[in-house]
Amino acid sequence: MPTHLGAPRPDQAAYMLRAAATDAGRAYKQQLLDLLDVGAGQTALDVGCGPGTDLGALAERVGRDGTVIGVDRDRAMLAEARRRTTGLPAVEVREGDAHALPVEPGSVDRARIDRVLMHVADPAAVLAQLHRVTRPGALLALAEPDWDTLVVDADDLETSRAFTRYTASVAVRNATIGRRLARHAERAGFTVLTVLATTPVFRDFPAADHTLGLGRNTEKAIAAGHIDEEHGRRWFASLAEGPFLASFSLFTVLCSR
Template sequence: MSTTLGAPRPDQASYMLRAAAAEAGRAYKARLIERLDLAPGQTVLDAGCGPGTDLPALAERVGEAGAVIGVDRDPRMLARARERTAGLRAVELCEGDVHALPVASGAVDRAKTDRVLMHVADPAAALSELHRVTRPGALVALAEPDWDTLVVDSDDLDTSRAFTRYTTGYAVRNATIGRSLPRLAAAAGFRVEDVTATTPVFRDFADADHTLGLGRNLQQAITEGHIDEVRGRRWFGGLSQGPFFASFTLVTVIAVRPTAGGRLSRP
């Protein structure tokens, strides 16, 4: 793994799998799936399933009588997902966009998105699609970071703050989607049941560089004139020399598609 300033972006599927396998990734993913309250025989949608990180766990919980639908727009991601789910009869993979899900209206009992809405063109439209494909009483789980809360410890606090501003303003499409999740979910017609904020902590520089894109995003910020090159290189070099700390806030929302009587039903 490279920790070189401006190193090429890693293969996206490998990046997502590595991030999910890290301690912080395992912890919040386990909580997210647990909160879906899955039961045998249910149909669950993973919208933006990527390389299929969560599909085996979902399939295990709904059993052979249930169904797991994984949707992603990237054929390369779906190819990796097929490898991970080979032999799991409950899993169906579909190429499609979260703005126009290839799923029938009212077809799913549970749905999730995980670090997907920060990348899409219209998060509100994507949530409206989740509302369309879920049946009354369905439970949805949403998880997104708020990159405006990214903190990187350094003696050069100004450059750390400049890096966060660049990440929020330029590097990530919807960088503050985490804080907006409850509002957007309610606007899409869901009843928000729970909102949780957790703080993944990085103490290993190489892991943080991989997950947070420290080197590659810093180089882009320098190239675009947002951070002075000499100061940026000194900041990046200093991060790898001593004890390291970085963190950000991850927001998880659990919501329900209301029934006519406003109660949660189980299929």
């Protein structure tokens, strides 16, 4: 049996860009942008902008008289975001933490946060920050997965279930934030306008291994005693042999300030 399972841990910026370029990634990002209804001359905020994947699309919507602010705390991400938005004068990339946004109170017309709350220390505090920086009538769009809904088809159903339990209880900090978005947003003072759920489906095993971390998280689950090593390695090998299918639920919430 192989020593290592699956694809190695990818560079974070490359991972985010590749995930955004998939059919499922493009579809939900377009849905998020359409819901946000960004207009010319507005100020739009992207919290946890990463390598700047979505800053160009926002800049196109706000036009020459608008402003797009991208905030991230990772300097490598910030460098890539600045490189990708060179020549877009509407875009400002700022270093900062989502729990203490470097943005003036009541200055933002449109804000988005995409697959960031599942990683932060305190999602409620981040939403409170978003409430602080948005002006009355502003729109906020949120998108987060619910990893408790992850399903991986395999003959060994128990190991598939064990993998999901490990992902939802250990691998991801706020694994069920997707289902809690609307509740958290209302508690932060926003009015929830729309709640949508989509189910990305993966049929290509290498793409799923890259995006879902099937191999590397199986190794971690084995090392932590959540999955028996023999069962885990056989399970992963069976996924690679195919046919393959995996999916999870992604929640999108649109709110008004």
